Amino acid sequence: MGNVFEGRGTIRRNEQVGPGLFLMEVGEASMARAITPGQFVHVGLPGMEGHILRRPFSVYSACGDSGTIDILYQAVGFGTRHMAGLGPGAAVSLLGPLGRAWHPPEDTRCALLVGGGVGAAPLFLLAAELVRCGSAVDVVLGAQTADALVCRGRYEALLAGAPAKSSLRCATDDGSFGHAGFCTPLVEERLAARSYDYAAVCGPEPMMRIVIGQMEGLPLACEASLERRMACGVGACLSCVVATDEGMRRACVDGPVFDARKVVFA
Amino acid sequence: MSLAMGVSLGGLAMKNPVTTASGTFASGREYADFIDLSALGALTTKGVSLHAWAGNATPRIAETPSGMLNSIGLQNPGVQAFIDSDLAWLSTQGVPVIVNVSGHSIEEYLAVIALLEPQDAVHAFELNISCPNVDAGGMAFGCSTANVEAVVAKARAATKKPLIVKLTPNVTDIAEIARSAEGAGADALSLINTVLGMAIDAHTRKPRLARVVGGLSGPAIKPIALRLVYEAYRAVAIPLIGMGGIMTGEDAVEFLLAGASAVAVGTANFVNPRATVEVIEGIERYCADNGVTDVKELIGGLLC
Ligand SMILES: Cc1cc2nc3c(=O)[nH]c(=O)nc-3n(C[C@H](O)[C@H](O)[C@H](O)COP(=O)(O)OP(=O)(O)OC[C@H]3O[C@@H](n4cnc5c(N)ncnc54)[C@H](O)[C@@H]3O)c2cc1C
Numbered sequence: 001m002g003n004v005f006e007g008r009g010t011i012r013r014n015e016q017v018g019p020g021l022f023l024m025e026v027g028e029a030s031m032a033r034a035i036t037p038g039q040f041v042h043v044g045l046p047g048m049e050g051h052i053l054r055r056p057f058s059v060y061s062a063c064g065d066s067g068t069i070d071i072l073y074q075a076v077g078f079g080t081r082h083m084a085g086l087g088p089g090a091a092v093s094l095l096g097p098l099g100r101a102w103h104p105p106e107d108t109r110c111a112l113l114v115g116g117g118v119g120a121a122p123l124f125l126l127a128a129e130l131v132r133c134g135s136a137v138d139v140v141l142g143a144q145t146a147d148a149l150v151c152r153g154r155y156e157a158l159l160a161g162a163p164a165k166s167s168l169r170c171a172t173d174d175g176s177f178g179h180a181g182f183c184t185p186l187v188e189e190r191l192a193a194r195s196y197d198y199a200a201v202c203g204p205e206p207m208m209r210i211v212i213g214q215m216e217g218l219p220l221a222c223e224a225s226l227e228r229r230m231a232c233g234v235g236a237c238l239s240c241v242v243a244t245d246e247g248m249r250r251a252c253v254d255g256p257v258f259d260a261r262k263v264v265f266a
Numbered sequence: 267m268s269l270a271m272g273v274s275l276g277g278l279a280m281k282n283p284v285t286t287a288s289g290t291f292a293s294g295r296e297y298a299d300f301i302d303l304s305a306l307g308a309l310t311t312k313g314v315s316l317h318a319w320a321g322n323a324t325p326r327i328a329e330t331p332s333g334m335l336n337s338i339g340l341q342n343p344g345v346q347a348f349i350d351s352d353l354a355w356l357s358t359q360g361v362p363v364i365v366n367v368s369g370h371s372i373e374e375y376l377a378v379i380a381l382l383e384p385q386d387a388v389h390a391f392e393l394n395i396s397c398p399n400v401d402a403g404g405m406a407f408g409c410s411t412a413n414v415e416a417v418v419a420k421a422r423a424a425t426k427k428p429l430i431v432k433l434t435p436n437v438t439d440i441a442e443i444a445r446s447a448e449g450a451g452a453d454a455l456s457l458i459n460t461v462l463g464m465a466i467d468a469h470t471r472k473p474r475l476a477r478v479v480g481g482l483s484g485p486a487i488k489p490i491a492l493r494l495v496y497e498a499y500r501a502v503a504i505p506l507i508g509m510g511g512i513m514t515g516e517d518a519v520e521f522l523l524a525g526a527s528a529v530a531v532g533t534a535n536f537v538n539p540r541a542t543v544e545v546i547e548g549i550e551r552y553c554a555d556n557g558v559t560d561v562k563e564l565i566g567g568l569l570c
């Protein structure tokens with residue numbers, strides 16, 4: 001595998017940023033430097049009682065200078081609700097850097113990134129990387145409400161500084177911001193307006209399936225980041241498999257980022 | 267004070283009593299970033315079958331109080347792929363290798379053993395008799411004395427290497443099963459495999475595992491495992507590998523006291539990838555603190 005390690009970090013900040021949405025900043029300098037866009041950390045939290053397994057989270061952003069990584073998470077169950085109650089100074093264990101990162105083609109000039117819900121988070125470092133390499137980056141984000149579009153500010157700031165013509169478009173289910181409804185019509189409109197050489201998708205699986213369908217027949221590389229329940233997080237237990245054209249693959253090491261066209265969606 | 271940590275497991279010499287629980291450690295590559303594999307007493311591989319098995323649908327795991335359920339379905343690439351890739355690599359790691367063997371029929375178990383028998387890198391076999399026996403309508407081999415005798419006797423005849431038989435806890439009387447395996451020629455027994463269980467999501471009214479039922483592991487099963495090791499120890503003379511919820515050195519010592527000669531660390535690896543070596547260190551610390559100079563003194567040392 002090579003250079004996966006357990007980092008012992010400290011929570012620097014942990015606050016609510018939207019409905020059921022929280023942002024945790026963890027200080028762990030080696031991990032912050034080692035993470036590449038799309039990778040995740042397998043998090044061990046203090047005080048989890050009888051909940052013995054770690055929880056996997058994508059890295060929203062990582063800063064080598066401050067030695068911190070950000071995790072954007074949604075409170076959905078015991079672990080994430082408990083996590084939301086942890087304060088600065090609490091110790092967390094991070095296994096990482098884990099998983100296959102995003103792999104845009106070397107010469108990507110124009111990329112389309114589509115994020116649904118907290119799926120916006122694992123795309124942010126990728127967007128930053130593409131911007132740095134001079135690619136145009138169009139981002140489409142979907143969420144239930146305007147309040148839940150918590151990544152919008154960071155994307156706006158990033159894309160405002162992009163050298164190539166880039167854009168951010170948003171959709172909300174309730175129409176409180178941007179397009180009213182799913183983000184898929186925005187994707188359709190983008191695909192008609194511009195020719196992309198790379199697309200990256202992360203969000204609920206039904207949404208990813210539709211978006212990947214929209215790319216069918218287009219001459220662009222397309223990747224998707226998938227979630228599976230994970231025990232080990234390092235490739236040993238085979239709990240996290242994803243069906244692909246090439247057989248069962250482990251989301252924790254062969255993914256979470258997969259060639260979208262090879263994934264066999266249920 | 268020097269401490270002797272070595273144990274003998276039916277012909278397999280282990281420099282300390284700790285191995286990995288099959289299926290929780292793959293072939294060790296995934297953990298080589300975290301620990302030095304040669305520090306282990308032995309490494310037990312995931313289950314190997316004759317042909318590739320695709321395993322079950324997802325979700326394959328569910329967390330449950332102090333444990334987890336799994337229904338991986340023994341996914342593996344088949345014995346030949348195992349020999350070519352994992353075993354070749356393992357042979358360079360400086361650790362005795364116990365290969366866990368799966369099969370749906372006696373012929374399948376024998377075919378796997380036949381291919382592995384000539385391999386010097388294989389130090390012992392662990393026969394997983396919790397697999398469903400297709401010839402017997404899918405009931406696990408390990409659930410009837412007749413089936414246990416049949417599969418163990420044939421496996422015994424097929425190998426000169428130490429033969430460990432891994433028992434399922436899902437039986438009424440572990441003592442009679444243990445005696446059948448011993449009588450049919452097993453050199454050692456390992457126990458326990460996972461305990462059958464299930465988990466339900468009340469809100470969706472659906473099972474949490476795609477396969478509905480699965481195997482429970484982790485601290486939740488430790489009391490069950492200790493009881494079964496204790497009963498098996500009183501039933502047979504061959505050595506035992508104890509497992510089920512071992513997270514610390516002290517947990518391991520409890521298994522030794524119940525009668526195990528060695529222990530395996532499974533689910534704990536998912537929580538702490540250094541669990542195996544920390545269990546070894548914990549046993550050493552326990553011995554030092556308690557004036558134990560040879561870890562073998564602990565085996566069956568329960569006072570009652
Ligand atoms: C690679 C990867 C990256 C992820 N990144 C993020 C992220 O950036 N932000 C975020 O909010 N969530 C993310 N998730 C999902 C997150 O791991 C789960 O929401 C979280 O584990 C739920 O834990 P819980 O204790 O609150 O829920 P519970 O339902 O109590 O958890 C029970 C068990 O199910 C597992 N589980 C539950 N939901 C999921 C899920 N959706 N995916 C995987 N396992 C699950 C838990 O890990 C735990 O083992 C990611 C998942 C994966 C696999």
Ligand SMILES: Cc1cc2nc3c(=O)[nH]c(=O)nc-3n(C[C@H](O)[C@H](O)[C@H](O)COP(=O)(O)O)c2cc1C
Nearest residue numbers: 287288289313336394458459483484510511532533
């Ligand atoms: C994910 C997973 C996969 C397993 N795969 C196997 C296997 O292939 N063969 C086998 O004999 N036991 C298998 N087991 C059972 C373990 O080896 C062990 O007997 C059991 O988990 C109890 O130990 P633990 O509580 O320390 O995990 C598996 C257990 C888990 C959790």
Ligand code: FES
Nearest residue numbers: 233235237238252
């Ligand atoms: S979580 Fe264990 S193999 Fe992926």
